[in-house]
Amino acid sequence: MNRTEIEIKLNRERAWTLETWAALPPDDLLRGITASKHDPSAAWSATDHLAHLAGIEAAFNGIIRKYLGGDSNPIGIFKKADGTTATREEVMTRVHAMNEAWVQKHRGKSFTEVVALGQKIRGETLALLAEITDEQLQEQLPGAPWGDGTIGGVLAINGDHARQHHGWVVRGLSQD
Numbered sequence: 001m002n003r004t005e006i007e008i009k010l011n012r013e014r015a016w017t018l019e020t021w022a023a024l025p026p027d028d029l030l031r032g033i034t035a036s037k038h039d040p041s042a043a044w045s046a047t048d049h050l051a052h053l054a055g056i057e058a059a060f061n062g063i064i065r066k067y068l069g070g071d072s073n074p075i076g077i078f079k080k081a082d083g084t085t086a087t088r089e090e091v092m093t094r095v096h097a098m099n100e101a102w103v104q105k106h107r108g109k110s111f112t113e114v115v116a117l118g119q120k121i122r123g124e125t126l127a128l129l130a131e132i133t134d135e136q137l138q139e140q141l142p143g144a145p146w147g148d149g150t151i152g153g154v155l156a157i158n159g160d161h162a163r164q165h166h167g168w169v170v171r172g173l174s175q176d
Contacts (some may be wrong), residue, residue, distance in 0.1 A: 003129060003137060006156045013159030014122055018115065020166055021050055024173075029111050033172030037092075038100035046173070047114050048103045051166040054118040055102035057158045061121070061128055064151055068139055075143050131156060155169070 001009070021029070024046055032043025044052070066074035073079060077094045080086050086094075107113060137152035147153030 001137070001152045001156050003132075003134065003152070006129060006137070006152055007126065009027075009156050009159045010122065010125065013162055014118075017050070017053070017118075017162040017166075020162075021046060021111070022040055024169075026111075026147065028173055034168050035173075036096075036100050038096035042100070044103060046169045047111050048107060048110070048113075049169055051106040051109070051114045051117060052103055053158075053162055053165060054114070054121045055099065055106075056161060057118075057125055058121045059098070060146075060154050060158065061124055063141065063144075064154065065127060067139075067151070068086075068136065072142065074141065078143050125155060 029046045032045055034044045034049070036042040036044055060124060077091050077098075078086055078139045080090070105154055109117070132151060137150065137155075139151050140149050141151055144150075144154055147157040
């Protein structure tokens with residue numbers, strides 16, 4: 001994807017996400033509806049899912065900045081402390097723990113505060129996009145399993161992520 005396509009996708013998907021979440025009844029935004037993958041006794045609300053989206057986007061921005069800064073292992077979670085490759089189960093345990101920590105950090109914020117958090121991070125994403133050359137957008141991020149694995153693909157995947165979570169939110173809300 002080129003920078004114009006990436007920005008269009010990010011803006012369209014952000015607008016869709018905000019319109020979709022804002023259309024939920026206020027009570028549905030804040031009540032627990034899906035089990036945490038890190039702690040099944042904890043339940044995420046629709047607002048928690050929205051906060052999570054911002055957290056992943058912030059993490060992806062950090063990964064890209066590390067790579068552009070010369071880090072040969074910018075993702076980090078695929079390696080153990082001793083440098084050996086982590087198993088998929090070990091990776092997912094780390095991912096779920098990081099996700100839960102981010103959601104817990106932002107739990108208790110109002111819907112509009114979480115929207116503002118997402119705005120801040122989306123602004124950082126757009127600033128990063130503006131700093132990256134067209135050639136860098138096409139570079140492969142070492143080990144990136146998201147999108148096509150390029151910097152541009154990882155930036156663009158942030159748009160798709162909300163639709164996945166929306167499905168989980170809708171299923172969670174329908175189970176009551």
